[in-house]
Amino acid sequence: MTLANQMTYFSEKEQTFDKIILYMDLDAFFANVEIRENPKLAGIPLIVGGNPQTKRGVVSTCSYEARVYGIHSGMPISQAVKLCPHVTMVRGTYKLYSKVSENIMQVLSNYSPVMKIAGNDEAYLDVTNVVSDYEEARKLAIELKDDIFASEHLTCSIGIAPTKILAKIASEVDKPNGLTVVRPLEISDFMHSLKITAIPGIGKKSYIVFKNHSVETCGDLAKLPYQLVFQKFGKYGLKTWKLVNGYNIEKTDEKFTSHERKSISEERTFFNRYSSWPDIWVHIDSAIKTIVSKAKEKKMHFRTITLKIRFKDFETATRAHSLLCHETSEKQVREVVKSLLEEYNIKDPTHIRLVGVKISNLKKIDVNQRTLAQFFNKSD
Numbered sequence: 001m002t003l004a005n006q007m008t009y010f011s012e013k014e015q016t017f018d019k020i021i022l023y024m025d026l027d028a029f030f031a032n033v034e035i036r037e038n039p040k041l042a043g044i045p046l047i048v049g050g051n052p053q054t055k056r057g058v059v060s061t062c063s064y065e066a067r068v069y070g071i072h073s074g075m076p077i078s079q080a081v082k083l084c085p086h087v088t089m090v091r092g093t094y095k096l097y098s099k100v101s102e103n104i105m106q107v108l109s110n111y112s113p114v115m116k117i118a119g120n121d122e123a124y125l126d127v128t129n130v131v132s133d134y135e136e137a138r139k140l141a142i143e144l145k146d147d148i149f150a151s152e153h154l155t156c157s158i159g160i161a162p163t164k165i166l167a168k169i170a171s172e173v174d175k176p177n178g179l180t181v182v183r184p185l186e187i188s189d190f191m192h193s194l195k196i197t198a199i200p201g202i203g204k205k206s207y208i209v210f211k212n213h214s215v216e217t218c219g220d221l222a223k224l225p226y227q228l229v230f231q232k233f234g235k236y237g238l239k240t241w242k243l244v245n246g247y248n249i250e251k252t253d254e255k256f257t258s259h260e261r262k263s264i265s266e267e268r269t270f271f272n273r274y275s276s277w278p279d280i281w282v283h284i285d286s287a288i289k290t291i292v293s294k295a296k297e298k299k300m301h302f303r304t305i306t307l308k309i310r311f312k313d314f315e316t317a318t319r320a321h322s323l324l325c326h327e328t329s330e331k332q333v334r335e336v337v338k339s340l341l342e343e344y345n346i347k348d349p350t351h352i353r354l355v356g357v358k359i360s361n362l363k364k365i366d367v368n369q370r371t372l373a374q375f376f377n378k379s380d
């Protein structure tokens, strides 16, 4: 795409902010649930995830006291223990977390009918039609925080802004138990003070690229002429430049009302390093059952099935297969996953740390309309 094409997008739309979005993110979710269940764990460096005996696995969540040592989620336990030898580890009670998450999402849904759950501890609420201005939105957020604390004894951080991405960025600046409001006219000032890595999606690699051009803060980027930004950092750089300069970069179809599911997936992590094929298959099978029942619930048919496997060295591989036509059958998914698994040709199942199954290429089909396969094979 040429720069001229890009710049046609400096449209009125990008300068229009007509929504008020509230983003809620629970603070150190798993760790805080563990602390709630066992108050002796409060105030100390705490890791949830991995195996406390063997010190294997990865950090799922850690307490703020652990973060001080540089520990973060996704880090191998062995590395975390090196950073903080006296860290306390718990395995995690995932059934409890999902129950807590469900309850919290239920609380959130009372605050706006337009909601998007982004993970087990985070969700967006479009409160445009619930409040009349940002001050009311702030009061609503305080009420919501109290409500969450009353129902689950957990704290969260909230960001309120005209777009999802800004609301998410705002929620991060005052963690834990924070509340940050960014009104449309405040966007540039707010963004300029932040490090470039405050933008979701800008990780270590992109940071180095920016740093090589003396861009460390969003303000540094904002000051550069957009032509230069496009030349040096491409279209994503330009998108980031627009974001830090207070343009609305959210596409209409990314907004809530037209939000549609593109895939349904489930992952299972193995905390036990002695996993056997039957163990692994039990997990794969339960993931398949869950995604197929979710698809049925939403009256979605699928065509593509993907199997993801992560090994103990964190290497992750995915393989996918597309069916000839849209399907709903659990049996079909199982057969495809079995053959994909064979393609990996894994000699030692104990090397597997995670399996994930995804169905995508989704299509909403009338319930009365039978799929081709169902037509020929009445067994399903």
Ligand SMILES: [Mg+2]
Pocket: 025, 026, 027, 028, 029, 121, 122
């Ligand atoms: Mg969180």
